[in-house]
Amino acid sequence: MKTTRRFGLTTAVAAALVVALSCGPAMAAAKTLRLGHTGALDHHYQKGSEMFKKLVEERSKGALLIQIYPSDQLGTQRELVEGAQLGTVDMVLTSDVLLSSFEPTLSVLTLPYLFQNIEQVAKVMDGPIGDELAANLEKKGLTVVGYWENGFRHVTNSKRPVVKPEDMKGLKIRTPKGPVFVDTFNAYGASATPMGFGEIYTALQLGVVDGEENPIAHILTQKFYEVQKYLSLTSHIHSVEPLLISTAVFKTLPADQQKLLKQAGKDTAVWVRKEVDRIEAAQMKQLEGKIAINKADMAAFEAASEPVYAKYESKFGSLIKRIKAAR
Numbered sequence: 001m002k003t004t005r006r007f008g009l010t011t012a013v014a015a016a017l018v019v020a021l022s023c024g025p026a027m028a029a030a031k032t033l034r035l036g037h038t039g040a041l042d043h044h045y046q047k048g049s050e051m052f053k054k055l056v057e058e059r060s061k062g063a064l065l066i067q068i069y070p071s072d073q074l075g076t077q078r079e080l081v082e083g084a085q086l087g088t089v090d091m092v093l094t095s096d097v098l099l100s101s102f103e104p105t106l107s108v109l110t111l112p113y114l115f116q117n118i119e120q121v122a123k124v125m126d127g128p129i130g131d132e133l134a135a136n137l138e139k140k141g142l143t144v145v146g147y148w149e150n151g152f153r154h155v156t157n158s159k160r161p162v163v164k165p166e167d168m169k170g171l172k173i174r175t176p177k178g179p180v181f182v183d184t185f186n187a188y189g190a191s192a193t194p195m196g197f198g199e200i201y202t203a204l205q206l207g208v209v210d211g212e213e214n215p216i217a218h219i220l221t222q223k224f225y226e227v228q229k230y231l232s233l234t235s236h237i238h239s240v241e242p243l244l245i246s247t248a249v250f251k252t253l254p255a256d257q258q259k260l261l262k263q264a265g266k267d268t269a270v271w272v273r274k275e276v277d278r279i280e281a282a283q284m285k286q287l288e289g290k291i292a293i294n295k296a297d298m299a300a301f302e303a304a305s306e307p308v309y310a311k312y313e314s315k316f317g318s319l320i321k322r323i324k325a326a327r
Contacts, residue, residue, distance in 0.1 A: 030063055035243075037049060037094075038077055038198075044275055076197075081098065084142055084244055091244065091246070095239055097180075105316075120323075142247060147241070147242050148240075148273075149269070153237045154235065169190070174194070174200055174204075174209045175194050180308065181237070182194060188304055200224065217283060231287065
């Protein structure tokens with residue numbers, strides 16, 4: 001009886017060892033990366049993050065896992081970027097305008113009417129210019145995994161339709177805290193009022209500002225239409241949305257996982273650009289009846305943007321020419 005028990009116990013231990021040996025190394029190698037962004041659950045930031053998660057986990061066969069935290073659950077965009085620099089935050093999906101305060105060369109991307117369409121954006125960001133900007137960010141402790149999409153920005157306000165720049169006169173418009181945005185809206189005759197993204201709805205509701213400017217997806221998913229009367233389709237500035245990983249964290253990963261992450265980031269960028277293009281028409285339909293929509297005279301706005309280019313020509317002249325040449 002004792003012999004049988006000993007044999008049974010030995011067999012069980014052996015079986016456990018086989019399981020441990022077959023599964024243990026893979027489980028031990030699994031690395032979880034936390035990814036934070038500011039978008040709502042129904043925003044394309046979340047959809048892009050989910051696609052990225054799918055690609056990374058499938059291609060790494062579970063060795064790399066992505067946990068997504070939308071709606072600033074991990075902190076504001078600035079807090080996450082600062083954390084990524086320190087290595088206390090793994091990944092953050094953020095905007096080119098916010099990053100311009102960490103790396104000034106990214107300000108060039110926020111110039112008005114610099115980009116004409118998504119095809120030009122893809123050609124620039126997935127080419128040598130994107131690589132140069134990524135190299136500058138890497139010096140600041142931030143590694144670009146992919147340049148994702150935010151979209152072309154439009155103006156909403158509670159006072160009147162905006163068709164030409166003169167219609168902006170006297171309007172207090174919330175802008176991001178980027179100098180190019182402030183200079184652009186001041187050039188249009190508005191009173192640019194920089195503030196954080198999370199403060200916009202309350203500021204509009206309380207009348208602290210008359211309006212704001214954002215891509216269609218944010219106007220819809222953040223429900224700005226509830227506290228605004230007019231949406232004017234200006235397409236004044238395009239916003240790139242870089243996905244970053246902390247350089248300190250990135251360097252802890254083996255080379256094959258580093259390559260896998262960057263490829264998944266680039267593949268997701270292609271997918272997100274198509275997705276934004278696909279869903280924007282549907283989002284516009286959802287906004288109909290919720291807010292008055294009008295087309296703006298973009299040629300007039302582009303002409304009114306000339307003082308902004310005059311100010312930044314000496315700083316970004318070469319980059320501006322190269323980006324425009326991609327049209």
